Amino acid sequence: MAELQEESKKDRTGVELFAGAGGLAMAVHRAGFRPLLFNEFAKRACETLEANGAKRLPDGEKPTRAPGPKDKVPLVAGDVQELDMDYLKGEVDVLAGGPPCQPFSLGGVAKGDEDKRNMFPQMFKAVRQIQPKAVICENVRGLLRPSFKDYFQYILRELELPFEERAEGADWTQHDAYLQTRLQEQKQLKPRLEDLKKRYQVIMTPVNAADYGVPQIRNRVIIVAFRRDLDIDVELFKNLVKPTHSEAALIRSMKDGGSYWERHSEVPGHVREWVKARLPETLPIDDGLLPWHTLRDAITGIGNNKPLPEVPDEWLDRTEHLLGGFTDHIGWPGARIYDGHTPNELDRPAKTVKAGVHGVPGGESVMLLDELVADKAAQGGRRYKYRYMTVRETARVMTFPDGWELKGPRGEKMRQLGNAVPVVLGEVFAKAVAAVLDEAEDRRK
Known part of the structure; x- marks a missing residue:
């Protein structure tokens, strides 16, 4: 391009x-x-x-x-x-x-x-x-x-x-x-x-x-x-x-029978219930605005964007597999969640993309997935799986077109996105x- x-x-x-x-x-x-x-x-x-x-x-x-x-x-x-x-x-x-x-x-x-x-x-x-x-x-x-x-x-x-x-x-x-x-x-x-x-x-x-x-x-x-x-x-x-756009409109769209879930019919029932359980009980007043876009919206495609494919576990290997033909959609190993670095949730707007913290560009770019996995340390013995966001997913969060080419290693690409408008x-x-x-x-x- x-x-x-x-x-x-x-x-x-x-x-x-x-x-x-x-x-x-x-x-x-x-x-x-x-x-x-x-x-x-x-x-x-x-x-x-x-x-x-x-x-x-x-x-x-x-x-x-x-x-x-x-x-x-x-x-x-x-x-x-x-x-x-x-x-x-x-x-x-x-x-x-x-x-x-x-x-x-x-x-x-x-x-x-x-x-x-x-x-x-x-x-x-x-x-x-x-x-x-x-x-x-x-x-x-x-x-x-x-x-x-x-x-x-x-x-x-x-x-x-x-x-x-x-x-x-x-x-x-x-x-x-x-x-x-x-x-x-x-x-x-x-x-x-x-x-x-x-x-x-x-x-x-x-x-x-x-x-x-x-x-x-x-x-x-x-x-x-x-x-x-x-x-x-x-x-x-x-x-x-x-x-x-507004948060109130997003909440309204997520309530029972809301348009958000119609648009994302592939979302598992346990994810929907988890999201709905944390919504306010009282429906916000209709402000006439459009709903906030979420990270899930960005990944599945806003406007003319096509859905980005999920990165399988075996491809969290720093290698360009050209998943679905998308560049920079590269899995990265080592994601973890720790105090002060809570993950992105798919059904909220992403957290602020940062240029780097303590010399680790993109180090906070972890997102929860829809899949539940066993974890003895977690409440109920299960938690949601997570991984690092790819550069392409991050670029979508910054509303860069998929054809926009970013140069440098992953850390530098994330730094450029974090500094961008x-x-x-x-x-x-x-x-x-x-x-x-x-x-x-x-x-x-």
């Missing part, structure tokens, strides 16, 4: 920084934005992008012009701090990216602004260089922790006024005080059109990916900014990114950005 080589449906353009395995890049492209540039530092992620249609530039070579509609997307592999994007000024509709999240992750060291891995300043530098019409930025929910509250508000203010650069020697608190003063001053003045092109209207949305049709509990923050001279309809945008989630926000840009342009005609 070469999804990144397909022609965009609209003559809109995008740039992707911190592209990783290409989840957000794919989402933006599907929304009609033709990619002009990818940048990524990680070696294996670059190989993944290249395998799916990007053209990696020779080391040290920098692009000097935007590619045409028929050209492959140029991939600059390396440090974003060395990237010069002045040549793209005025040619980019959307700048997208998820700056490395380790400084703000619950699983990271949580140093925030002091952490050298904080790449938000590079996003602001890119905004200054290319002045995109819109910015899409995804990051971990850790940004909303009380300990980061002040710094997160500073990030939002920086995106509002990206051209107000921090003075040499000033720390972030001093720059934040300056930005607040500038924002207050601007409220008193009637801005010129040229000034509005250097200011942005920022919308921050906390999300759970499951609420948008992703078969995974994944709490994140999505920041979207629009250039103020475009006069975007913010309320229209907010309406377009409202949740579409679920394609379906990114697509909701990218399509909303495209829609409000269209509306604003039509209004000005």
Whole structure:
């Protein structure tokens, strides 16, 4: 597959920084934005992008012009701090990216602004260089922790006024005080059109990916900014990114006679009873939304996806058997359940796919199966069998298409997926950005 080589449906353009395995890049492209540039530092992620249609530039070579509609997307592999994007000024509709999240992750060291891995300043530098019409930025929910509250508000203010650069020697608190003063001053003045092109209207949305049709509990923050001279309809945008799925709807679909079990008629009766026994007794109010997708939905196939075959015990051997013709559907031995690492359940959305814990990427990716096995230590002498999820199953949980090729050993593939933006989630926000840009342009005609 070469999804990144397909022609965009609209003559809109995008740039992707911190592209990783290409989840957000794919989402933006599907929304009609033709990619002009990818940048990524990680070696294996670059190989993944290249395998799916990007053209990696020779080391040290920098692009000097935007590619045409028929050209492959140029991939600059390396440090974003060395990237010069002045040549793209005025040619980019959307700048997208998820700056490395380790400084703000619950699983990271949580140093925030002091952490050298904080790449938000590079996003602001890119905004200054290319002045995109819109910015899409995804990051971990850790940004909303009380300990980061002040710094997160500073990030939002920086995106509002990206051209107000921090003075040499000033720390972030001093720059934040300056930005607040500038924002207050601007409220008193009637801005010129040229000034509005250097200011942005920022919308921050906390999300759970499951609420948008992703078969995974994944709490994140999505920041979207629009250039103020475009006069975007913010309320229209907010309406377009409202949740579409809910846990309440999933519960309703699992109650007696529910549509969930009709769709999964192959599920053994003891599994159904086990799941139903833990549902709330009172039926939730019908909120009019669609049910959350579950891990079972992902494996049996959402949309046009075909069911993934079960991995037999004898094939838990790290070998590619091309089960059903699917790549990366490889059994992995050694799965175990221990305190603090509870398994995924088939009839719930998957747990958050992580990039790695203590150097073991994907180490928590264990799932319970439908089969009961004897276990003297278990209550009643039996427990549900379990195994590691395959890379392909994990990719489905991240809503990557089956044809998307991931490069590197298993651990690196899992790391790329854990760092990615679920394609379906990114697509909701990218399509909303495209829609409000269209509306604003039509209004000005």
